[in-house]
Amino acid sequence: MLRTLILRVENRPGALARITGLFSARGINIESLTVARTEDPTLSHMTIVVDLDDVALEKLVKLLDRLVDVVTVTVVDTREAVERELLLLKVRQEPGQKLELLKEAELFRARVVDVAPHSYVLEVTGDEDKLEAFIRVFEKYGILEVVRSGKVALARG
Amino acid sequence: MKMKGTEIFVECLRREGVDVVFGHPGGAILPIYDQLYDAEIRHILMRHEQAAAHAADGYARASGRVGVAMATSGPGATNLVTGIASAFMDSVPMVVFTGQVPSTLIGTDAFQEADVVGITRPCTKHNYLVLRTEDLARTIREAFYLARMGRPGPVLVDLPKDIQLSECEFDYPREVHLRGYRPVLEGDREAIRQAAVAIVEAERPVIYAGGGVIASEGAEELRRLAEMGRIPVATTLMGLGGFPTEHPLSLGMLGMHGSWYANTAISRCDLLIALGVRFDDRVTGKLSEFAPTARKIHVDIDPAEINKNVRVDIPIVGDVRRVLSVLNAEVEGLLGAPPAAAWAQKRQRWLAQIAEWKRTYPFRYEYDDRVIKPQWVIEEIARITQGEAILTTDVGQHQMWAAQYYRFKHPRTWITSGGLGAMGFGLPAAIGAWFARQDRPVIAICGDGSFQMTMQELAVVAEHRIPVKVVILNNFFLGMVRQWQQIFYNGRYAASDLRVSPDYAKIAEAYGLRGHTVRRPEELVGLLEETLLASEPVILDVQVAAEENVYPMVPPGAAITEMILGPLETTAVADSKESIA
Structure with a gap:
């Protein structure tokens, strides 16, 4: 089951390696990972998505919490946190499909951020479900490339 | 400035x-x-x-x-x-x-x-x-x-x-501020109270004490809990010295090479009190059969150790000594001092059972007057030092024999590479121990394989005339490797043969140190006494029975009650099957 971890960590060299080292040493794959600094420049905010059961997750959280560089670690689910991901999608643009394609992009509040003779790059943000739906809808046009930022999450309230 | x-x-x-x-x-x-x-x-x-x-x-x-x-x-x-x-x-x-x-x-x-x-x-x-x-x-x-x-x-x-x-x-910070590191030292009062109730209500409790007892300086509190609650104490390899071996409530070491009675008591207990331990695989054997019928209390300073290998009923995060001092007060409050006669009687059955196991299945080996048995060497070291020395070891059979046969009295007198199991640890650790504490004799008990990994440190011994005593239990094998090969690999001794080895007494001499070789049983006691009582460093190469095994032994992955026993123990267990049942 996919789980989202939110960490506040010291913004300094080695912190990321220390954290990811805990995962790799135990053979746990990271599904997605984002890191950036926060309102406090000495702190980074990290959102990590992993596929783990409850027991393995509990152990992992304790190990993360044990790290000196990790200030806080919390496990959140979609009800407790706002989760967003940015997706860029390069799609084939055949003559005659342009209007329909743009209309469908509009439905997702996606923006065209690059126009080339035979392709568009669309930008869209949203949660997991929305991005999956977006990809499904655009498959019929011929997807050339998709890149996702990985999820960022912020606890509600 | x-x-x-x-x-x-x-x-x-x-x-x-x-x-x-x-x-x-x-x-x-x-x-x-x-x-x-x-x-x-x-x-x-x-x-x-x-x-x-x-x-x-x-x-x-x-x-x-x-x-x-x-x-x-x-x-x-x-x-x-x-x-x-x-x-x-x-x-x-x-x-x-x-x-x-x-x-x-x-x-x-x-x-x-x-x-x-x-x-x-x-x-x-x-x-x-x-x-x-x-x-x-x-x-x-x-x-x-x-x-x-x-x-x-x-x-x-x-x-x-x-x-x-x-x-x-230069600005030396007066205080340390680490917002990501805030260890919890004091245990949760409610959890400690629950633990005290469980201890008083238990019929067959066992304490499983580890390195945390020693690291927290909690040996006194452990002893008080054991004596007040009349609870037998098994220690891990890291916990040796945390509870005196000769105490009537001592079960000695548990685990892969633990005592028959410690492993059996753990398996039969109804309450396991785990203090500063991490449920290591060499202790627990097959996890599902480790203390299967027991409620479990686990005190440890590291939250990541709680529920890591074994789910426990009463977790207490905190420093073992601090938690024990609160717990002891709670237990004393519940029991009254002295405890009620009815309660003491209830506990007596369990203690009598354990006393009988200790009498019937002690660590034992067959003495031989033609060849030196390594266990005997350790027994003699224990006798001569009266448990007052600091022992360091390498890793392997000699380490296990030392753990089994030495009579530990004090914390911080047993220094061994427990978790990593790093061969070559003994001699350098002994040097370090001597610089820390010169009020106790320091003895490095080494294996011949391990000693060869760091024996160049004899130069340090010679340079500072460090009066450490090195006792090499020399079986001309990588003994523990050989034992596994004998038991699990059909006796195929791949790369465990050390017949080509240096003359360790001469090695000592080369460094300007005294060295002796002991080959026959009748030489042992005299040379060992002379060595251990000397005021200068001595290297003693004790050539022991080559194919002696460490027993009991729990095969890796087996339940800790599934012990392979030595020849003598096998007889003893067979003789008294009824009393086990």
């Missing part, structure tokens, strides 16, 4: 109360060595960096203070890694300093460059690469704080050469 990095280094160590460091110099750390040349801090030149780390470990464990090791960049640092990893597994407070190439050269594959913070990241509690001299004092302060606070462990500080040489204002 402006100070050079090297001056800051020495001043910080002085303020941390460091009196001795164990190390080996090299190019990238020469500025610090030059500073140490005039400093009051004593530097002990080890002959290999691995030994420097083990010596710092031995120093830390014998004294309870933070041990310090240092080495140069690259190979100096990589040689330290085994010793750091061992200290990490055994939660030993240690600060390790390594030289690094100048910061401008980092990442250029410079001469003797290695990514030391990268290499040691998974085997240190924390580590630092110092990139500004201004950060040096705070970093050293934090390193010592982290090494000793909470669950102790090794902390490494990597020091580029230019950082050692530049100057800045």
